[in-house]
Amino acid sequence: MMQRDSEATKDIVVIGAGVVGLSTAIRIQEKGGYRVTIIAETFPIDSKNIRYTSHWAGAHHVSAAFDDKRQREMDKETFEIMWKDSAHGRPIQGCFLRHYHTEFRSDGVDPTEWLDYMPEFRSVSNNELVPGATHGWTFTTFTLYPPVYLNWLLNRFLTDGGTIVRAQLQHISQAMQGGISGLPQKPDAIVACVGLGARFLGGIEDKEVYPVRGQTIALRAPWVKYGRTLSCADGSYFYMMPRVTGDVLVGGIRVANDWFPVPREEDRSYVLAGVLAICPELAPPEVRAERMPTIDDLRPLIVEEGCGLRPGRKGGIRLEAEWFEASPQTKIPVVYNxxxxxxxxxxxxGSASIALDLLEETLAGGKLDTNKGTN
Ligand SMILES: Cc1cc2nc3c(=O)[nH]c(=O)nc-3n(C[C@H](O)[C@H](O)[C@H](O)COP(=O)(O)OP(=O)(O)OC[C@H]3O[C@@H](n4cnc5c(N)ncnc54)[C@H](O)[C@@H]3O)c2cc1C
Structure with a gap:
């Protein structure tokens, strides 16, 4: 349970208000004994922009952990929490949609080891395969609607006594020395959840971090209530997932080091063709009753399009703690997530739980490094 401000003994500053920063801040807050402040340039309430990835996610839970054991555990822990949150009667249930998802592949990968905990998990028979697939696995999962989910996290954080400050930091030390109005004068620790910003923020400037551009299209197709992905041997990857809103989010762009911030027409056509091939049912039923649909039958269904830059990192998620020298007189623990x-x-x-462990270990005088990602 959260302790009220008066009982809290340590001041923690979390940098970043994407899904990672918000979840981490809540985890720390709920542990008790901490007063938590989030500082960020962009918050969930802001309009969507290319500098804030979380708004652009699907977001479904379909683990792609491969052999990375740490990632598998984080994904599983997160699934268990979100599965409960998506249950009928939970306060945030309305932003989740539970549905059947089928992962199709022709790249020789068998995801059973990292997906077999999903409810109703089974492999599909040959007559259920979509064009281009050699194997498939189906299970129940959920999508969540990011704008609502993120604002719910923010609201939960504020309701439990958290503080927010808006600022763009040039250097991580600016969060440590009390020079920014609203931040504690002498925080006990910093937790950096800055996404792609880690490449640029002074004091971190992690050049292992790079953008993986995505371009998504929301189609108004409330008749489709299931999700599909297709991963091919040539590296192509298409996905479609239904949202609680009645829209179906589709995509298939995953390009490293592409910073282009707005949709491209060629990507739009590529995505529509790819998802129509794995799900012709995206086209309106009246069209399918008459003839084979084309991508021109999907274009009138487009309600939103956008681009997001996934915060990729060579070596996987950075979950690490260190004592940071803000000045010759000031050393302070920094946890990276x-x-x-x-x-x-x-x-x-899952990553928030690891970040909390790192924080507590470091504050207690030890130093823990769980940075053992393999992808
Ligand atoms: C098209 C697309 C589809 C996706 N689909 C899924 C999906 O289905 N499931 C899934 O799990 N994930 C999905 N993702 C990935 C997911 O969106 C990201 O992994 C996630 O949003 C990263 O969150 P974050 O909090 O690390 O970064 P962000 O959301 O980018 O947040 C970073 C925060 O740090 C702040 N910040 C950065 N630098 C500074 C600075 N110098 N000063 C102050 N503040 C700073 C920013 O303002 C922001 O508040 C998808 C992503 C894309 C693009």
Missing amino acids: YGHAGMGFQSSW
């Missing part, structure tokens, strides 16, 4: 690539929602609670 960034680089979630395309998995920030589905690993959010």
Whole structure:
């Protein structure tokens, strides 16, 4: 349970208000004994922009942990929490949609080891395969609607006594020395959840962090209530997932080091063709009753399009703590939690738990490094 401000003994500053920063701040707050302040340039309430990835996610939970054991555990912990939150009667249930998802592949990968805990998990028979697939696995999962979910996290943080400050930091030490109005004068620790910002923020400037551009399209297709992905041997990857809003989010762009901030027409056509091939049912039923649909039958269904830059990182998520020298007189623990690539929602609670452990270990005088990601 959260302790009220008067009982809290340590001041923690979390940098970043994406899904990772918000979840981490809540985890720390709920542990008790901490007064938590989030400082960020962008918050969930702001309009969508290219500098804030979390708004652009699907977001479904379909783990792609491969052999990375740490990632598998984070994904599983997060699934268990979100599965409960998506249950009927839970306060945030209305932003989740539970549905059947089928992961199709022709790249020789068998995801059973990291997906077999999903409810109703089974492999599909040959006559259920979509064009381009050689294997498939189906299970129950959920999507969440990011704008609502993120604002719910923020609201939960504030309701439990958290503080927020808006600022763009040039250097991490600016969060340590009390020079920014609203921040504690002498924080006990900093937790950096800055996503792609880790590449630029002074004091971190992690050049292992790079953008993985995505371009998504929301189609008004409330008749489709299931999700599909297709991963091919040539590296192509298409996905479609239904949202509680009645829209179906589709995509298939995953390009490293592409910073282009707005949708491209060629990507739009590529995505629509790819998802129509794995799900012709996206086209309106009346069209399908008459003829084979084309991508021109999907264009009138487009309600939103956008681009997001996934915070990729060579070596996987950075979950690490160190004593940072803000000045010759000031050393302060910094916990890093960034680089979630395309998995920030589905690993959010798991990585927040590790960040909390790192924080407590470091404050207690030890130093823990769980930075053992393999992808
Ligand atoms: C098209 C697309 C689809 C996706 N689908 C899924 C999905 O289905 N499931 C899933 O789990 N994930 C998905 N993702 C990935 C997911 O969106 C990201 O992993 C996640 O949003 C990363 O969150 P974050 O909090 O690390 O970063 P962000 O959301 O970018 O937040 C970073 C925060 O740090 C702040 N910040 C950065 N630098 C500074 C600074 N110098 N000063 C002050 N503040 C700073 C920013 O203002 C912001 O508040 C998808 C991503 C994309 C683009």
